[in-house]
Amino acid sequence: MKRVAPYLMVLGMGQPTLALDLAFSGPATQTHFETETFASYKLPIGPFQQGGIPTLVAEGPRVQTAWKVQSSSGTTLGVADNLRQQIEAVGFELLYECETQECGGFDFRFETEVLPEPDMHIDLGDYRYLAAQRLGGAVPEYLSLFVSRSDTLGYVQMILVGGAEAAPVAVTTTNEGVAARPPVGPTPNLAPLTQRLEARGSAVLEDLQFATGSSALEGESYETLTVLADYLKANPARTIALVGHTDSEGSLQGNIGLSRKRAQAVAKRLISTLGVPAGQVEADGVGYLAPVASNLTEEGRTQNRRVEVILTSTQ
Numbered sequence: 001m002k003r004v005a006p007y008l009m010v011l012g013m014g015q016p017t018l019a020l021d022l023a024f025s026g027p028a029t030q031t032h033f034e035t036e037t038f039a040s041y042k043l044p045i046g047p048f049q050q051g052g053i054p055t056l057v058a059e060g061p062r063v064q065t066a067w068k069v070q071s072s073s074g075t076t077l078g079v080a081d082n083l084r085q086q087i088e089a090v091g092f093e094l095l096y097e098c099e100t101q102e103c104g105g106f107d108f109r110f111e112t113e114v115l116p117e118p119d120m121h122i123d124l125g126d127y128r129y130l131a132a133q134r135l136g137g138a139v140p141e142y143l144s145l146f147v148s149r150s151d152t153l154g155y156v157q158m159i160l161v162g163g164a165e166a167a168p169v170a171v172t173t174t175n176e177g178v179a180a181r182p183p184v185g186p187t188p189n190l191a192p193l194t195q196r197l198e199a200r201g202s203a204v205l206e207d208l209q210f211a212t213g214s215s216a217l218e219g220e221s222y223e224t225l226t227v228l229a230d231y232l233k234a235n236p237a238r239t240i241a242l243v244g245h246t247d248s249e250g251s252l253q254g255n256i257g258l259s260r261k262r263a264q265a266v267a268k269r270l271i272s273t274l275g276v277p278a279g280q281v282e283a284d285g286v287g288y289l290a291p292v293a294s295n296l297t298e299e300g301r302t303q304n305r306r307v308e309v310i311l312t313s314t315q
Contacts, residue, residue, distance in 0.1 A: 048104025259285025
């Protein structure tokens with residue numbers, strides 16, 4: 001068990017409360033941390049209906065944190081339930097809890113405060129939300145929690161408001177406490193990325209990062225590429241196409257060129273670094289011709305900037 005940054009959340013009047021120490025099911029990387037000495041936050045406490053969401057106005061020191069959890073197993077239900085139990089164990093009382101459709105689906109997601117990609121990812125078909133309060137100290141505390149996931153990664157966002165000061169939340173990683181994710185498609189022993197690839201024919205490589213306007217991959221290693229490389233080497237008859245996509249800023253030809261170079265950079269990483277035979281991989285780009293979201297918003301443009309893997313095998 002590995003502990004990261006052990007901090008104690010402290011209420012006013014010098015009276016300490018129980019620490020908020022979250023346990024995740026795998027290595028957790030903090031993707032965002034922001035504090036404000038005093039803020040007002042509209043905490044959602046009900047579903048989206050009749051054009052709005054009921055809220056409770058929380059005021060005080062504010063902490064917004066997000067984590068990316070490297071765990072290829074575990075449903076959003078299992079992760080959210082595990083975190084809810086930990087939150088309740090340190091004195092928080094549940095105010096509202098919901099899953100995707102219960103919350104209000106698309107409308108709830110876009111009417112609430114959520115960090116943009118890549119710090120936080122919300123699957124509009126699979127997310128969980130909860131709101132809670134802790135009233136035992138001199139100053140009330142309020143908390144909201146979003147849980148979602150991509151094919152290979154879990155994502156968690158927490159907003160804490162109240163108490164005497166804003167401080168980070170302690171994080172512990174463990175291999176226990178999260179339910180197994182049900183298999184998808186005909187090959188249950190595959191990782192979720194390759195499950196989706198075989199069941200649906202394509203998948204987005206969610207964790208890739210490119211420098212702005214560049215085709216160079218910024219990171220040294222990516223879990224999606226490791227999983228994909230292992231799959232291809234274990235299945236030499238399988239072939240894939242990597243397809244680069246961009247948002248609609250700039251010319252079509254310029255974006256097609258950039259998207260092609262990004263797909264080729266991913267192919268090079270698979271072949272040169274991860275040992276995938278070159279004959280199993282091809283790469284091209286289509287620029288902004290296949291969006292998955294509106295280019296009218298920054299969030300939509302972020303979703304459109306992606307590299308997708310397509311299974312081209314017919315057997």
